[in-house]
Amino acid sequence: MTSDSYFAGGGEVELFERAFQQHLPVMLTGPTGCGKTRFVEHMGSLLGRPVVTVSCHDDITSSDLVGRLLVTGGDVVWNDGPLTRAVKGGAICYLDEVIEARHDSLAVLHSLADHRRALYLDRADEVVQAPESFMLVCSYNPAYRSSLKVLKPSFRQRFVTIAMDYLAPEREADVVVTESGVDRAVATRLVHCANTIRGADEIFHFEPPSTRVLVAAARLIAAGAREIDAVQACVLAPLSTDTAIGDGLRQIATAGLLAGEEPV
Numbered sequence: 001m002t003s004d005s006y007f008a009g010g011g012e013v014e015l016f017e018r019a020f021q022q023h024l025p026v027m028l029t030g031p032t033g034c035g036k037t038r039f040v041e042h043m044g045s046l047l048g049r050p051v052v053t054v055s056c057h058d059d060i061t062s063s064d065l066v067g068r069l070l071v072t073g074g075d076v077v078w079n080d081g082p083l084t085r086a087v088k089g090g091a092i093c094y095l096d097e098v099i100e101a102r103h104d105s106l107a108v109l110h111s112l113a114d115h116r117r118a119l120y121l122d123r124a125d126e127v128v129q130a131p132e133s134f135m136l137v138c139s140y141n142p143a144y145r146s147s148l149k150v151l152k153p154s155f156r157q158r159f160v161t162i163a164m165d166y167l168a169p170e171r172e173a174d175v176v177v178t179e180s181g182v183d184r185a186v187a188t189r190l191v192h193c194a195n196t197i198r199g200a201d202e203i204f205h206f207e208p209p210s211t212r213v214l215v216a217a218a219r220l221i222a223a224g225a226r227e228i229d230a231v232q233a234c235v236l237a238p239l240s241t242d243t244a245i246g247d248g249l250r251q252i253a254t255a256g257l258l259a260g261e262e263p264v
């Protein structure tokens, strides 16, 4: 197992490679824990490019991205931010949860994300032209129901969008086995259990359990935990704090685990 092992769900690896060759930025969408970050790490090593990750939030400013003038020992010196360093170094710049950033902070990306491929550093009075190997990648989860945030069309339409989702059951079980070391039967039961809950998601209105929580449960099982305890702690408990919903989920999960039993 390497930290970079990535199981593709479709043609996303080839699409990403083509976008890289064509110097087009990529936008990844998909639910939490479906493999977006893992995919970017994997593509970085496949393309031989370092990945510079920036986690976006409400308060992030364009200066946090591009850099700022700092006073050091009486001199005013320009300091590159992570985006500028990534552009200059020809890296993959990965802006995670980009939807959390304010529109004015993202405006600096527009010239970088279109045919100009340039970063305008007004305060440093400098224009940085992106080298061929630079790539901009953003991601966000469109399904967060609490989020009223939207990306502007002028931003979204600059990107090649790759919509990701949880893998098909067989493939997701491959991930669980590889990441945790549990045997295939356990992985199959966990994936079946998750899919049973995902099916009930419409009723409960929460983010469905992700591949991430299945891997965590599988790791506890590999370390000796009982399946139902690991599922309770990693899969069910993070979904809801409501006791009645918790009881309902436990029943669904137990039924899912039993139904996922492989015939002997």
Ligand SMILES: Nc1ncnc2c1ncn2[C@@H]1O[C@H](COP(=O)(O)OP(=O)(O)OP(=O)(O)O)[C@@H](O)[C@H]1O
Pocket: 005, 006, 007, 008, 009, 030, 031, 032, 033, 034, 035, 036, 037, 038, 039, 141, 167, 175, 179, 211, 212, 215
């Ligand atoms: N396709 C995949 N191949 C390999 N591992 C995967 C895959 N999808 C999910 N995983 C496992 O799930 C974990 C979570 O994946 P990852 O961190 O990439 O999710 P994410 O989509 O970035 O989630 P978030 O939106 O919460 O940041 C990984 O650490 C890995 O163990």
Ligand SMILES: [Mg+2]
Pocket: 036, 037, 038, 096
């Ligand atoms: Mg991520």
